[in-house]
Amino acid sequence: MHRYKEWGRRKKGVAGIIAAVFLFAMIFTTGLSFFLIIQYNYQLQHMAAIERAQMEQEQSLEQFELSATLDDNNFMHVVVNNTGPINIQIVYLFVNSTIKTLDLTSSPIMVNSGSISSINSTQRYEGGKYIFKVVTGRGNIGVGTYPLPPSPITEEWLAETQFGPTRLYFFSFRYYEYKSEFVLNNYPDGNSGFNATTKPIAFRVKISNFDPDKRTLTLSKYSHMWIFFSGVGKTQVWYIVNVKDDGTIESTYSPISIPYGETKFLVFASKSAGSFKGLGDHVSAPTSGTGYATLLLHGLIGTDPYSQNIPFVGIFFE
Incomplete structure (x- = not known):
């Protein structure tokens, strides 16, 4: 009888140890998972911050000038002169905001650094002042007018x-x-x-x-x-x-x-x-x-x- 009681006490001690081990394992696993998730999110945020900083830097490097010409059929062509150190992509062209919109996202117009590209707006010039805008793939917007105000003439x-x-x-x-x-x-x-x-x-x-x-x-x-x-x-x-x-x-x-x-x-x-x-x-x-x-x-x-x-x-x- 004495041995039986002693064995019962031992079983209870072993069960307590096992329970403690399981509890520790659960706490450790949960803590480790939480730590890994925190680390993963931090890495994502860090990578996003790097990409955003790079995008903002590239966006700031975009430099271009706009002008417009008319062809022999009086259609307006928007001329993009890339004066910056990086290539740019034109993804949208607007003429007078509403009368003509060209969505170029499926086939952007690439303008290499130091190059000039002419984009046919498909809008015929009917007289008066036209305002045109282009949007680059990095989100920069350029605005121009046609015709340009004439220079003073003597x-x-x-x-x-x-x-x-x-x-x-x-x-x-x-x-x-x-x-x-x-x-x-x-x-x-x-x-x-x-x-x-x-x-x-x-x-x-x-x-x-x-x-x-x-x-x-x-x-x-x-x-x-x-x-x-x-x-x-x-x-x-x-x-x-x-x-x-x-x-x-x-x-x-x-x-x-x-x-x-x-x-x-x-x-x-x-x-x-x-x-x-x-x-x-x-x-x-x-x-x-x-x-x-x-x-x-x-x-x-x-x-x-x-x-x-x-x-x-x-x-x-x-």
Whole structure:
């Protein structure tokens, strides 16, 4: 009996030890797990902090300049000049915030350091001030405007570089044949105007208003292009017209206004001032060979009378 009691006491002692071991193991395991979780979270936070610091550093290194140009069809192209030390990706392009948005996230536009990239906004310029924005893959936002505010221009500068308040764009000169009686063919792309056909055609000129007094230029129905053909000693005249987006020439001319700092395309097509009656007003060169084109612009600048004669280009007709 004595031995049995002693053995019972031993069993209770062993059970207590085992229970203590299990309790210690549970506490140790729980504590170790908690410690490992804390360490893992700390490592995640540390890595996230490093990545964030690296991203912020790279973001601060992004440096780029924005500008915009118009192509021959008057579509706006946003030009990104990467002046920073790292490459950038353009993922969004906005024009006037709402009228045009390009999502480039699936195929970002890469602009390498020191490089320039032009992005077609697919938005046609309709006049006035346009604000455009680009967003980079690192979250930087660039903002630009078109047209840029013109630089101050003095009368002396004008006298040396151009006649009066207008500037002409030599390589945007185009001519059009007719698709039908009132519709120009291949409008607005047209054909290079330096070599033209003797068939009935119309001409297009790109012009900007850089009036030093910042007045609006309004062109009357008497504005025209006249071409002198030295081979036969004759002059032919093409009067200004209004043209719709589909290339249709309107039958009655409405004065065209060019605000200060803006650029527009002018089309000269009619034999008559102020109207276009179809076949009867088609104009063609009287002969093949060389012609010397001059613009005569007439109307108002602000509220003052305006008239300007501008020698422009030479054209070979065949």
